[in-house]
Amino acid sequence: MSAFGRAMRDRREQLGWTQRDLAGRAFLNPGYVAKLERGTRNPSREVAEVLDRVLDAGGSLAALVNAPRREPSPPMLTSADVEGLHGQIRALVADDITHGADGLWRRAGREFRRAHEALAAGRFPDAHRADLHAAVGELGEVAGWLAYDAGRPEVGRRLMTDALLVSQLAGDAAMEGLQLNLLALLAQEAGRYAEALALADRGLALAPPGGRVEAMHRLRRGRALASLGSAEGLGELSRARALLDGGGRSGEPAWSWWVSPQELALHQGQGHAALGEFGRAVEWSGVAVDMLPAAQRRDRAVYLSRHAGHLLGVRDWSSVELVAGELGPLLDAAGSGRVRGEVAGVVQVARRVGAPGRVVDALTAVAAA
Incomplete structure (x- = not known):
């Protein structure tokens, strides 16, 4: 050594x-x-x-380490670096769609840290301050999401928190709202429901009224309330769906595309499940699965995993086996540690509710693939 x-x-x-x-x-x-x-x-x-x-x-x-220390002055950042950062973001998003987050999250984290440190050195004209902070904040949001999607939620939380501070310095309220929303998601998945509710409330305070952005914060608020045992959560989820049904508003951010009818249906099912209403949960998650475009294979794996959990709640063993059969090929192509974690969680639920051995074995085989 x-x-x-x-x-x-x-x-x-x-x-x-x-x-x-x-x-x-x-x-x-x-x-x-x-x-x-x-x-x-x-x-x-x-x-x-x-x-x-x-x-x-x-x-x-x-x-x-005996290599000579070199401490050159950080390069002066310019408007070209703003476009370079946006190019990195586009490349990361494209690679995520093609290959999944597993092989990307470390690269994204390094790129964000490097850009963040260059920003901290303060070598840029004041004229580009806001644009540089906004671009670095968005890069941190992408890095945080990729870490979460790769099954590294605590790393994602740290990156997203740092990115949030950068976006606040940029005065980029829209990106700040997205980062608060994703931090609420991370808190929800970690079982920190009161924290998720507080983050959703903060995001809601920043959101323009009406449309997808308000709907996404009401979605997080509804999930948190339901997990805290309040039926008010279902009302918030219904309000989110109504906002989306209303046709949205002009000038919605490009990243708000994910707030879709199928996503809201899935979360409605999750809200019912949190309140122990598994029959209703099965109905809503089934609707979500049916609505999801076939091309969204990674999302379909997540939706089916949640649907399987709800089916276990009503002891519909044969339907769970059918879902397990569809999950296998999807999991191979997902490239996402988060998705594998979803399936592993369903295996634990199956054991906890006393599912027959054949059901547990079918789910275990998928999780182990």
Whole structure:
């Protein structure tokens, strides 16, 4: 073991982190982190400095790497960098659609951190301040979403929180609203329902009245209230659907496309399930599955997983088996740790409700594929 590897391991253990914890915070491959600790790989100066910063080692780790320290002044950012950041965002979104988030979230996180640090250095003309902050904030939103979709929700939460602060500095209320909405989603999925409600309320206060943006915040508010045991949540979800049925409003942000009738139907089902009304949950999630375009394979895997959970609630074992049969091929193509986590959660529900062995086995086979 090298001196660097030993010092890195000792500091990591002082913090109570696993190698995977450290890898997630530093946006490195866990296998690479293990090799650094064993001394079978030597870090570059850049990697050593990243690890030093993440581990809060005060420069002691970076000092163990003998490459000469180079500290050039950060480059001056210009309007060309704004377009470059938007190009990175477009490339990440396109790669996510094609390949899924699993292979992208680390790259997105590194690109956001690099841009964020350049922004913090303050080397840009005042004329481009707002545009640069807005672009970096949007890049952080994409990075946070990809981390969540890859099954790394805590990493997604950290990235999204940093991105939110950048968007606030930009005065970009629309992006701030989206980031609050996604933080509400992360809080909801983590079981922090009161936090999800507070974030949804904050987003709702920023939203223009009417249309998709208000609907997406009412969706989060409804889910949180239902999870807290309040039937008022179903009313909020109904209001969200009514807003969408009303035809929206002009000038809706491009990213609001995801607020769709099928998405609202799925969340209506989730709201009923949270209140123990599994019969109604099955009806709504079934409608959502039927409405979803066939091309949205990753979303279909999520919808079917939620529908399977609702079917387990009414003990419809044969229908669960049919859903499991459809899920298998979709899961292979999803490229999403979040989707695999959804299926693993359904397996746990099946065991908890005492589903027959054949049902548990069918779901387990899908989750293990």
